[in-house]
Amino acid sequence: MGTGATVSYKGFRFPAEVISHAVWLYFRFPLAFREVEELLLARGIIVSHETVRQWCDRFGPEYAAALRRRRPRAGDKWHLDEVFIKVNGVRQYLWRAVDQDGHVLDILVQSRRDAKAAKRFMAKLMKKQCRVPRVLVTDKCRSYGPAHRELMRSVEHRSHRGLNNRAENSHQPTRQRERAMKYFRSPRSAQKFLAAFSQISPHFRPRRHMMTASAYRAEMTTRFALWDHITGVTALPTAS
Template sequence: MISYAVRWYFRFQLSVRDIEELLFERGVIVSHESTRRWTDKFGAGFAHRVKAARRKSGTTWHIDEMLVSLRGEPYVLWRAVDQHGTELDILLQKRRDKAVAKRFFKRVLAACPEVPKKIVTDQLRSYPAVKAELPELAHVKHVFVKACAGANNRAENSHQPTRERERRMKGFRLPERTQAFLSCLGPLRQHFALKRHLLRASLYRKQLAARFEAWREFTGVTQNPSTAF
């Protein structure tokens, strides 16, 4: 039941009250506050297991920032993805300067076992300044792209799920909760969000079934949860 609730919350654009209704339809009576506590308590652990089990990060990193509003206050969300679109890490900060950029680079390097061959960023001057100070990135190729909100590139496309949830939730509230929520959203959503348009129907179903089986291992569920309702 908890596995279902947490997966629905991060995979789809559902509120905790929506999940309360879906569980009630299946004969499970829980409050929306219980669902909220489940996502807070188990989301980070499930996301950590998903990240640990996925394939190693790609050789090209795309790093970008986006502005989010928390109760009317502007914050900067830093995000790194590889060439496959897999989210490597995110960091929510108040500033957009060299100190924060350096902190974020160190965070991503610590999360990924291998240094990339190439990084792609916009023309923010903090990026080359930080790269020059980090010995791990000394020989990494650095490519600049023009920053554009409507650009169709790997970095800008990676922001779309966050924007969708921001609109669905009518904005984020507290920095700590936003950081925790978005840190779980990327890995858990991507675990099930296969590139369906690139797969035959039979292959898509086969790969999705494998993802569900892996999810049951991550969450400690010994049987298919759908048989429990």
């Protein structure tokens, strides 16, 4: 796992254990900042919901980036999809890419769903991954065609609604969170939250239906240990 976390808490009054726990609560469960404040109070930790907001805003993206760096190399089949979300009452589009294993590769909030928006998302995706996939899977949205021909002409493009369940399923946790939050305040805040959420939330959501109870517990123990590592928290000793 490396030599230790690089997250700096200099200037923050509370220790890493409290901050990372608050950030975990907010990104893992559909909670408001005031509800996280209440859960911390139940543990004897007195902190305002505005401070929780500042922690999530400051450390959420950093924790997410650390998790992303430790993920295995993405698969070679990329599924792209777009859904509308409400940002301060205005319709925006959330573009998302996942690989064949369901790992989120990238997301982008945009105001349009046209070919220019598709090209922008594909270019951002290619830049982050530093390569192109073997296969690109999309729904029947016509915006993907021109972007594919311009940016990924050598890549096989499969366009069929029934093939893209992997990307569509990846939107479900976002939909649940969107309902709990009521709305996003701005495209910028939506992009920042969803970029962190798309890395932190899946980290704590292994495919439980495919595991035995003991395998699930072992997997979650490993994932919490990694979380402790990247957030700079000393992991508790494993029970013998």
